[in-house]
Amino acid sequence: MNQQESTVKLVVQALDASVEDLDEDLVRRLAAARERAVSAMQPQWQAAGHAGVLHQLGHYVAHHRLMTSAAMLLGALLLGFIVTQHVIGQHQLEQGDAFLLGSELPPEAYLDKGFDTWLQQNAR
Amino acid sequence: MATAQELSNFLAEVERRAYRQTAYAVRDEHAALDIVQDAMLKLAEKYGARPATEFPMLFQRILQNTMRDFWRRQKVRNLWTSLLSSFGGHAAEDDDDHDPLDTMETGQRSEDEPEAQLERSQTIAIIERAIEKLPARQREAFLMRYWEDMDVAETAAAMGCSEGSVKTHCSRAVHALAATLQHYGFNQQGLKKPGAGS
Numbered sequence: 001m002n003q004q005e006s007t008v009k010l011v012v013q014a015l016d017a018s019v020e021d022l023d024e025d026l027v028r029r030l031a032a033a034r035e036r037a038v039s040a041m042q043p044q045w046q047a048a049g050h051a052g053v054l055h056q057l058g059h060y061v062a063h064h065r066l067m068t069s070a071a072m073l074l075g076a077l078l079l080g081f082i083v084t085q086h087v088i089g090q091h092q093l094e095q096g097d098a099f100l101l102g103s104e105l106p107p108e109a110y111l112d113k114g115f116d117t118w119l120q121q122n123a124r
Numbered sequence: 125m126a127t128a129q130e131l132s133n134f135l136a137e138v139e140r141r142a143y144r145q146t147a148y149a150v151r152d153e154h155a156a157l158d159i160v161q162d163a164m165l166k167l168a169e170k171y172g173a174r175p176a177t178e179f180p181m182l183f184q185r186i187l188q189n190t191m192r193d194f195w196r197r198q199k200v201r202n203l204w205t206s207l208l209s210s211f212g213g214h215a216a217e218d219d220d221d222h223d224p225l226d227t228m229e230t231g232q233r234s235e236d237e238p239e240a241q242l243e244r245s246q247t248i249a250i251i252e253r254a255i256e257k258l259p260a261r262q263r264e265a266f267l268m269r270y271w272e273d274m275d276v277a278e279t280a281a282a283m284g285c286s287e288g289s290v291k292t293h294c295s296r297a298v299h300a301l302a303a304t305l306q307h308y309g310f311n312q313q314g315l316k317k318p319g320a321g322s
Binding site: 003004007008010011012014015017018019021022026027029030031033034035036037038040041 | 128131132135136139140141143144153157160161164165167168169172244245247248251252254255266267270271298299301302305310
């Protein structure tokens with residue numbers, strides 16, 4: 001063993017010994033820090049780790065919070081607009097039907113050759 | 125992908141050495157504990173999904189970066205302190221200006237301990253002081269390469285430098301340590317000084 005190797009060995013021995021002599025309170029605090037770190041890992045990675053897509057999505061959301069928030073807001077606005085349009089359209093359709101049923105037949109209806117047939121079929 | 129158990133096992137294995145390594149660098153036990161805690165959290169939160177085999181290199185890199193953040197904050201704090209008062213700025217100076225003897229802990233061991241235990245403690249203290257005295261990059265390289273048992277490539281990746289630089293830092297560190305140990309009269313047999321009892 002040359003001098004360099006023996007120096008390394010000696011120093012590493014001393015360093016290992018210094019670790020064994022760490023204060024009990026310090027060791028407890030390190031263990032507590034380790035537990036906190038492990039629990040911080042679990043919700044983010046471990047649960048998602050079983051599903052690749054969820055994992056990727058979680059990773060993306062975690063790193064692009066602003067963009068994800070903006071996309072979610074836009075999505076909600078778009079959904080609101082579509083639902084509103086649908087409700088309004090439905091209401092207008094119902095009103096049109098009621099108007100047609102409640103009003104007298106327009107003269108054009110009597111000129112329509114298929115109207116008589118349709119009327120007879122629906123009258124039964 | 126690593127499991128929580130793998131992460132826990134890894135941290136349990138390295139946490140004490142990481143603490144010592146940090147304490148040698150920042151020379152403040154409370155700050156060292158905070159830095160190690162931060163590094164553990166960062167590893168879990170940001171790299172928990174990585175394979176367990178990558179943890180040693182990632183953890184060392186995070187630890188080194190967290191230490192650098194600490195030094196940056198200390199520099200700013202010291203700047204303001206020195207501007208405001210000529211009595212301030214004792215917390216962390218540059219490596220070259222720092223005298224480890226000033227911050228060297230004394231009386232760590234009880235006086236009631238046996239002589240052999242005292243000898244051992246003194247030997248460890250001398251070696252720790254020699255480690256503290258090394259320039260930061262040499263100390264980082266030495267501890268990662270020989271204490272953490274990382275290979276040259278891993279050490280280079282963790283330190284953000286070339287493999288050649290790691291070899292140079294390690295070589296200089298070993299020479300400096302050898303010179304210090306010789307100065308204190310250590311032999312090559314282990315943790316005992318020549319003529320220091322049985």
